[in-house]
Amino acid sequence: MTTASDAERIARAFADPAALERLRRRHREEARADLSRVHPTWLARALLEESPAVRATVATRGPEGLARLLRGDGPPPRPDRPPHPEVLEWVMALWTERLVGGSDRDDDPPVIVGLTRTTPIEAFRLWRAVGRIKSALAGAGGPSPEVRDLAGRDVKAARDAGATGRRGVALLGLATAFRLLAECEPFAARRALQRIPYPIVRQARSIAPPTARIAPAVTRLEARILREAWDRLRSEGRIAIPHPPGGRP
Structure with missing residues (x-):
């Protein structure tokens, strides 16, 4: 299915030969997974x-x-x-036709960068840090009842899914990733998820199942949580790359 962003790129491509070539290259990359x-x-x-x-x-x-x-x-x-x-x-x-290809882009949203350009240990640290912030917000640390309720629902869903210990906190953090990925291009989101073991993706989906629409306020909150976790790890020297600039999720 062609999304609105796809349609905009196609329209620009026909008016700009260089853009048309970039679009062709992206389609070739998406069709052949690395x-x-x-x-x-x-x-x-x-x-x-x-x-x-x-x-x-x-x-x-x-x-x-x-x-x-x-x-x-x-x-x-x-x-x-x-x-x-x-x-x-x-x-x-x-045989790889069910997999999605693609390449890193300068305008990749932070959630895509966090999933695709970190090492496995950095990725675990990042999503565990996100989960720890979410756990704190579910308690007395929540700045408002709405934030506490959202975080509390995620914490309960993680427990109901059997996610416990350090791995459980990281899975809770992936609930934030799933909500932010819903705002990304579908091919980019799928490419990012392919870096994570499929059983973990399935378990994380049970905590934050996909929805047709996410409130902008929720997206902004999840983006702030991701940035806070990322900046903390960066200041501690536990993640190599900085949080990408810009306001996209």
């Missing part, structure tokens, strides 16, 4: 609906470590003859 930036659990998920023969073929010729993940469904079948070269080429070219 597997080095996709968590292996998403690769395994991309093969769930494929035939046993396709899964076995990709397991033996695809990214390292994928075969181990796929063994949870049982050992792959052994083919009785080598695959046809043309069919093999098609399989290896198309």
Whole structure:
């Protein structure tokens, strides 16, 4: 589905050859995922609906470590003859079609930057710091009843989802990420989520399920929480990159 922002880019592209080339490049990038930036659990998920023969073929010729993940469904079948070269080429070219590609952009929103340009340990620190702020807001630290109620609902949802301990606080922080991602371009949001293990994404979605519309005040609050957590970690030297400038989520 073409979004409003997509339509605006297309309109500008037809009036500007350079913009048209940038649009073409973005579409090419989105159609071909960089597997080095996709968590292996998403690769395994991309093969769930494929035939046993396709899964076995990709397991033996695809990214390292994928075969181990796929063994949870049982050992792959052994083919009785080598695959046809043309069919093999098609399989290896198309099995990632459920994944989203793309590249970093100067105008990426902070939530996209926080998910895609941090190391795994930095990302865990960031979303755990966000979760700690959210937990504080749910208590006496909330500046208003509305903020306390919002934070309290997230804390309760995290507990109901079985999210406890340090990992649970990080999952609570990802609820903020999900709300901010709802304001981003769908392809960019999907590309960012592919950096996180798919089971964690599913659990985080149970805390902050997607909604058709999010109140602007909620988006602004979540953006402030993310920035506060980010700035704290940056001042402590626990995250390498600064919070991106600008007011977008």
